[in-house]
Amino acid sequence: MSLDQAERAVGARLLHGERNWWFLGPGGVARLGDGHVTPEGSLRPGARRQLLERGLLSGGAVRSYALTVLTSTHCNLGCGYCFQNIAQDPTGGSRPPRMPRTRLTSATITSVLxxxxxxxxxVGLEKLRVLLFGGEPLLNPHGCLELLERANDIGRTSAWMISNATLLTPALARRLGDLGLDSVQVTFDGDRADHDRIRISRADGGGTYDxxxxxxxxxxxxxxxxxxxxxxxSQENFDGIDALVERLASQLDPARCSLYFARVGDVGIGYANDLLHSxxxxxxxxxWQRRALDLGFTVNRPDAHRSCSTCGHTGGRYGAVVSxxxxxxSCWETAGKPDWDVGSVTGGYLPDEVTxxxxIGCEDLYRYHDDGATLRTFRDSVDAALLxxxxxxxRL
Incomplete structure (x- = not known):
């Protein structure tokens, strides 16, 4: 909907729900009635004043430095859509060529810290949030553990990991948790049969769901x-998502899990997703979101558009991605890729005219067949329905 320049600058959103309007600002969410919004879909002056007084239009200060570190650029899975592939497997198998293989060492951890x-x-920040990333980060478990432990010395207050979880043993999970890892993001590519056809082992082409x-x-x-x-x-697993939600609820503890649905972008070399946001x-x-909530999963509440701590600011002001x-x-999407580096931890960031x-920003490399307006309409509709x-x- 229509917001003024100042509201857009802080990432505010105005969504039309089924019975009311929703305002999402950097300071929180407010439910508005028709009397707060003009027929054209803009905030009325009185509503804007109330939102200002309640702090919903105030941008939140950055409190933690966001550090993403790839502990390994290699991966043990062969997903055809992966943005880190440099080609499809010419044999049609499970080994698509990937970006160069590197592994985090103790010496590099010293330089990173x-x-x-x-x-x-x-920038005067004393808190640090660490993301363990890859490739598959657990192909280098010692690098993960050492980085977490040593980051304590510079103010690490939280940490999370993006992993395929195929290498996560109970002993390793316990050690990671003891060193401050809070959560792990894990991807499912549809219900079991679809997942096992898409998210496959590079070693033998076998499935990974179980x-x-x-x-x-x-x-x-x-x-x-x-x-x-x-x-x-994607078009390859769409029909099985309902069954997947039920299956995950029966096999895992929903109270420990959040569930997030995302269309796969056309980011892999030679990969295309024909499913449109329309x-x-x-x-x-x-x-899917309503069913997940009813089963006890957390579904993250929509919020204002926020500038990414890493790629949203040049020169690593509030965050950095390190291969x-x-x-x-600039962003995890280009980490480890030849010719996309913007500096090094020993020499710092290269000049702006070079970088x-x-x-690249968070979604700059994601390609969709829909135009931008269609994508925004889709996101606004889903977020309004969830609110x-x-x-x-x-639950709000």
């Missing part, structure tokens, strides 16, 4: 880790 200290001091679920369940028994379950959606897709996403060899990237064409349901069920 020295670099992070300097970056944090430059291994992943087993490892999450066993890790949950010995640690306090929480789980962010990302469900990839028609009934928004209503289907909303149905396993110590090279810097301007390499500075409606959270309010109706007393």
């Amino acid at each position: 020295d670099f992070t200290r300097r970056q944090m001091a430059a 291994t992943i679920v087993r490892n999450i369940a066993r890790a949950s028994e010995v640690s306090t880790l929480r789980w962010g379950l990302r469900v990839n959606v 028609g009934e897709l928004a209503a289907t996403f909303s149905r 396993a060899d110590g090279s810097l990237a 301007k064409d390499r500075w 409606d349901y959270l309010h109706e069920t007393g």
